[in-house]
Amino acid sequence: MFVAADSGSALSLDLSPVDLVLMVIYFSFVLGIGFALKRAVKSSLDFFLSGRSLPAWVTGIGFISANIGAVELLGQSASGAQYGASMVHYFWIGAIPAMVFLGIVMMPFYYGSKVRSVPEYLRLRFDPKAHLINAITFVVGSMLIAGVNLYALSIVLEALLGIPLIFAIILSAAFVLSYILLGGLTSAIYNEVMQFFVVLIGMVPLTIIAIKETGGLGRLFDRLSAEHGAAFVEPWTGTGVGGSNPVGDWIGIILGLAFCLSFGYWTTNFAEVQRAMAAKDGNSARLTPIIGAYPKSFVPLITILPGMAALVLLPGIGTAGSGLEYNDAIPALMDKYLPPGVLGVAVTGLLAAFMAGMAANVSSFNAVFTYDLWQDYIRPGRPDRYYLVVGRWVTVGGVGVAVLTALIASGFSNISNYLQTLFSFFNVPLFCAFIIGMFWRRASRSAGFWGILAGTVTAVLVYALYKFDVLQFRSDLHETMWGSIAAFCAGALAMVLASLREPRKTDQELHGLVYGMEIRDASDTAARAWYRSPIVLGVGVLVLNAGLYGAVYAF
Amino acid sequence: MTSPEERPGEHGTDFWAKLFDIRSFTGALFLIFGAIVTVVGLTAGDADIRKSAGLNLALIIGPIMLAMGLFFVVWLLLKPPQLLHSHEVTEEDLPEQLRHRGLEAVPEHPGEPGTDPPPPPGRRRPGGH
Numbered sequence: 001m002f003v004a005a006d007s008g009s010a011l012s013l014d015l016s017p018v019d020l021v022l023m024v025i026y027f028s029f030v031l032g033i034g035f036a037l038k039r040a041v042k043s044s045l046d047f048f049l050s051g052r053s054l055p056a057w058v059t060g061i062g063f064i065s066a067n068i069g070a071v072e073l074l075g076q077s078a079s080g081a082q083y084g085a086s087m088v089h090y091f092w093i094g095a096i097p098a099m100v101f102l103g104i105v106m107m108p109f110y111y112g113s114k115v116r117s118v119p120e121y122l123r124l125r126f127d128p129k130a131h132l133i134n135a136i137t138f139v140v141g142s143m144l145i146a147g148v149n150l151y152a153l154s155i156v157l158e159a160l161l162g163i164p165l166i167f168a169i170i171l172s173a174a175f176v177l178s179y180i181l182l183g184g185l186t187s188a189i190y191n192e193v194m195q196f197f198v199v200l201i202g203m204v205p206l207t208i209i210a211i212k213e214t215g216g217l218g219r220l221f222d223r224l225s226a227e228h229g230a231a232f233v234e235p236w237t238g239t240g241v242g243g244s245n246p247v248g249d250w251i252g253i254i255l256g257l258a259f260c261l262s263f264g265y266w267t268t269n270f271a272e273v274q275r276a277m278a279a280k281d282g283n284s285a286r287l288t289p290i291i292g293a294y295p296k297s298f299v300p301l302i303t304i305l306p307g308m309a310a311l312v313l314l315p316g317i318g319t320a321g322s323g324l325e326y327n328d329a330i331p332a333l334m335d336k337y338l339p340p341g342v343l344g345v346a347v348t349g350l351l352a353a354f355m356a357g358m359a360a361n362v363s364s365f366n367a368v369f370t371y372d373l374w375q376d377y378i379r380p381g382r383p384d385r386y387y388l389v390v391g392r393w394v395t396v397g398g399v400g401v402a403v404l405t406a407l408i409a410s411g412f413s414n415i416s417n418y419l420q421t422l423f424s425f426f427n428v429p430l431f432c433a434f435i436i437g438m439f440w441r442r443a444s445r446s447a448g449f450w451g452i453l454a455g456t457v458t459a460v461l462v463y464a465l466y467k468f469d470v471l472q473f474r475s476d477l478h479e480t481m482w483g484s485i486a487a488f489c490a491g492a493l494a495m496v497l498a499s500l501r502e503p504r505k506t507d508q509e510l511h512g513l514v515y516g517m518e519i520r521d522a523s524d525t526a527a528r529a530w531y532r533s534p535i536v537l538g539v540g541v542l543v544l545n546a547g548l549y550g551a552v553y554a555f
Numbered sequence: 556m557t558s559p560e561e562r563p564g565e566h567g568t569d570f571w572a573k574l575f576d577i578r579s580f581t582g583a584l585f586l587i588f589g590a591i592v593t594v595v596g597l598t599a600g601d602a603d604i605r606k607s608a609g610l611n612l613a614l615i616i617g618p619i620m621l622a623m624g625l626f627f628v629v630w631l632l633l634k635p636p637q638l639l640h641s642h643e644v645t646e647e648d649l650p651e652q653l654r655h656r657g658l659e660a661v662p663e664h665p666g667e668p669g670t671d672p673p674p675p676p677g678r679r680r681p682g683g684h
Contacts, residue, residue: 018595022588029584036575045643052648058577114650124652190577197623198582198588205616209608339603341595343614345588345620384644511651 012159013335019344022409026198026348030179030355033190037183044387047184048367049116049278054186056284056532058193060291063099063275064299065192068199069149069357072303073350079325080300080307082231083477084240086247088300093253094262095296100538102267107276107534111285113512114520116277118270119372125437125513126448128376134454135372137426138270142208143398145359148407150176153354154406156331160347164472169406176359177399180366181392185278188356188363195352196295197471202346203302206330209337210309217555220309233308235552245269248478256481258290260488264431271364275526282524285535293541298550306333358402366394409464425463428484429455432491444502447495455491459483576636582627585620594618 033327041047056063079087115121119138123131154168163171179187214220221233231245233236247253266272266289276288310329313336316322324332334346364489366435370391410426433451437443461484465471473479512519530536596614604611646654 018591022591025591026584029580033580036580040575044649045644055656066604114648120650124650190580193577194581196586197585201588201616201620205607205612209610209612212608258647337607339595339599339607341592341610342607342616345592345616509652 012344013331013347014346014483015160015343016340018340019347022306022341022344023348023351026237026352027111027175029194029244030175030191030352034179034182034187037187040186041184041388044370044384044391046186047388047391048322048363048371049274050184050186050189052278053280054189054278054284056287056291058189059275059279059284059288061196061295062189062192062273062278063288064296065196065199065353065356066188066271066275066360067357068299068353069360072201072299073330074152074327076300076303077307077310077329078151081326081329082307083246083305083475084247084308086235086550087304088235088552089247089253090262091296091300092548094257095266096293096541096545097258098262098266099293099296100542101263101278102273103286103288103293103534104538106256106267106438107289107435108282108518108520108524109513110273111277111279111282112521112524114519116371117368118268118273119368120255121513122433122448123372123376125510126433126443127445129446130433130448130452131372131376133449134430135368137456138368139373141426142271142365142368143362143401143405146358146365146398146402147407149358149361149404151406153351153358156347156351156354159331169403172219172355172358172405173399173406174363176355179398180362180395180399184391185363185367187282189275189278190221190357191352191359192356193524195349195356197226198345198352199300199349199353202334202342202349203306203330203338205342206333206338206346206384207302207306207309210306210313210333213337214309220312221555222361223312224308227311233552233555235549246475247475248474248481252478252481252485256483256485260428260431260484261481263435264427264429264484264488268427268434271360274364274367278384282521283528283532283534284523286524287532287537290534290537290541293538294544297541303330306330308329309333315330324340324497352403362395362398363400365398366391368400369394375463375536389421390554395460425456425459428459428487429453429491433495434490436495437474440499441510441514441516442499443495444499444504446502450498451491451495454494455487458490459487462486578627578629578631578636580643582624582631585624585627589617589619589621589624591617593621 024392040051043049043051051299076090093460108123110118111123113121115124117135119131119135122134150169150172153172154165157163157168157172158165161168179191183190185444211217211220216222225233229238229244231243236245236250239248241249241251243249248256272289276285279285279288307326307329310317310333314322314324314329317324317332318326331347331350334343334350338346370387374390375382375387379390429452432455433448436451437448462471463479466473466479466483471479473482507517511517572581592613594617596611596617599611599613
């Protein structure tokens, strides 16, 4: 955990007045956006889906930025220091192909069918049982993750301003609450766009200086390779079955990490898909994850790479007695190398990223709770205005629960592992239900529920067996990959068995929801310039990633 | 929640409403950040420069942020924003399978002029299907 207080880590940043001024300016802008957008929120659709009105570049940056929270900045740099270059698999073979797949293949079903949330798709494609299980696990999961983000944010605030942790938690929560309450999803997305550029301005110079101080990439890699073995700097080395690469073997990486885990996360997590649903037309929705994939390809350069450089620049990091944990890598490097002014921008970016991460959880949580639980099962048939009011109250309640879960978030040594564990329970069986539901018309009503249930139980089971030392894996990450594969297979099997016992749904019931019956709007069917074509841009980013893998080996 | 009169851009003449675009926020933020950090860079001492590997980082980042701010402002002026307008939810906004079930989606004041044509009367049907 990125903890100053309970680990005895003595990290505190040396901020000058100008840095504090920059922070205050930024956060006034955040609130200003909320107030400015308040006037544009009139219906529940405005509040939860930005009235389906945003251009692709805004939703695309929001898509990637919603994910740059505690996981990316601290977790991935910590993993970079701990596991080395292999962590790039999470991006280049994990996230990016999944985002391209979402944009090219799956988005027409989500956007064209006009469902308002990911669980709502399950309700229409399968039955209320599948819908409820997804809606409830999503609501619980988002609150846990919002708690993690809130906790990380509060730790940073505590270290910076010296205010008590509990007060820092409430202060950050109140901030997120106010701007979501005012402007809804649009407010969250606008802040994500602004935060994205600030993070970029803060992290890029940090990385450049860190590399310069270690004597260049070639020297850094040579030194780490000598100290930690070749697998530490070469992502594919030692990935044979039974090999030594800490992230795992190639089957686990390709099937577990890439296909199950990453596809599961990026294509079914409503916190992400919601950004694409807010796009103004079908083609913009499809472009959303693909536009996000381009900056995402370079995120490892500003997270994993500084984490690896920290091993050299901050001697002893991660060992007992150094006072620094792996999660401290980025803030400690900032403190050591960034001058006043630039430090303020970088720290602001860090805080903004945590805040945006939490805001993404809250803005997707309130949509699912309001539409999928309250409107569908508790109080149906009310005027739209009623659900807008409910949505605002749910936001208040959700932030309250996040404050409580922030206190739970300290059990694991690494934020990233903690979140990955959660995703492997919830997202992989879901992805299984979606992919089979979209491409196999024969999948029947109850197939979704049984697939999700069997997959989740399997994932939990594998995890429990690992924790009780019945099954052996190289690391938590390695377990997560194989647990995902097992969950996917169990889910698929359960779906097939359930479908064979039931009649299929009618074509009318499936219209817009399955392969061959997509509903595409004019923007998606008309001829368009190459730079607005999801396929051209999607293939482009895949080629870029292959090139980046090659570049790692060139050093 | 606001009354319709307060909504920006209903007539397309509200100057302030036109500024409610992400590019104006981001542009303004980076112009301010850029100006502050550039000034810090101009007054940077030797210690600050030694700290960041011999570079006067503030004097590099500051102008870059100014340029970014300028980029967003110019972009905004060249391509003025489409007004963000709120709209009532109609059944057209819902999945086909959910229409005509009386689930939701009925505007409170069907006669009120909005961005969508007023829905035909009698669309609201009791729930319980």
